[in-house]
Amino acid sequence: MTLVRPLQGRSEPVSAEAFRAAMRNLAGGVSIIATGRGEDRRGLTVTAVTAVTSTPPMLAVFVNQSAEAHDVIKATGAFCVSVLAAGHVPEAALFSGQNGLKGAIRFAPQDWDSLVTGSPALTSAVANIDCELIECIGLGSHTMFLGQVIGTRCDDGAPPLIYLRAAYHTPEPLGRPTE
Numbered sequence: 001m002t003l004v005r006p007l008q009g010r011s012e013p014v015s016a017e018a019f020r021a022a023m024r025n026l027a028g029g030v031s032i033i034a035t036g037r038g039e040d041r042r043g044l045t046v047t048a049v050t051a052v053t054s055t056p057p058m059l060a061v062f063v064n065q066s067a068e069a070h071d072v073i074k075a076t077g078a079f080c081v082s083v084l085a086a087g088h089v090p091e092a093a094l095f096s097g098q099n100g101l102k103g104a105i106r107f108a109p110q111d112w113d114s115l116v117t118g119s120p121a122l123t124s125a126v127a128n129i130d131c132e133l134i135e136c137i138g139l140g141s142h143t144m145f146l147g148q149v150i151g152t153r154c155d156d157g158a159p160p161l162i163y164l165r166a167a168y169h170t171p172e173p174l175g176r177p178t179e
Helices: 016-023 068-076 086-095 103-107
Strands: 031-035 042-046 049-054 057-064 078-083 112-114 120-122 127-139 142-154 162-164 167-169
Touching: 031 068, 031 086, 031 120, 042 057, 042 068, 042 086, 042 103, 057 068, 057 078, 057 127, 068 078, 068 127, 068 142, 078 120, 078 142, 120 127
Parallel strands: none
Antiparallel strands: 031 042, 031 078, 049 057, 057 142, 078 127, 112 120, 127 142, 162 167
C-alpha cells in the first residue's frame, strides 16, 4: 500500500497501545464471522465489518491473520456475518476465545443453519449477511476480505449488541436523524 502523499516530519509512529486506547472510544457493532462446513467450521467475534457499496451489495471484514478462521475464509471463498443481538454476549465471548475453545466445538451451544454459501449463519442473529469472497488484501497484521453479498436474513426486532470501552452495551434510541 502506498500513500498518495507521504507524511512529513513525523519522527515516530503512534504506539499500538495508544492506538488501541483511542479505538476503545469508537463503538462497534458486534458480529460473528463464520466460514467452513462440518468439522472445518471456524468463526470469530469482530467489530470490524463495514458496508462498501449497495450496488452491487458488498462488505468488508477485517480478520487477524493469526485467527483460525483466516485461512478457512481464503480456502472456502465464502463467509457469513451474523450480527449479534443484545442477548448474545455469551456467543460473543465464546467466539472471541475467552474460554479457550477453538474450532468447530464453538458452534455446538447455538442453533446454526446456512443461507447460500453454506457458511454457518446464527439463526437468532439480528441479521445474517452471506458473502462470496471477491478479494483479499493484506494490511499489516490483518487481511481485508471483500465479500459480494449473495444472501441476507433480518430480524429487526431485537436491539443489536455493541462494544465500547472494553464492554458490551445495547444502544438506547435517541431519535431518528433528520434529512
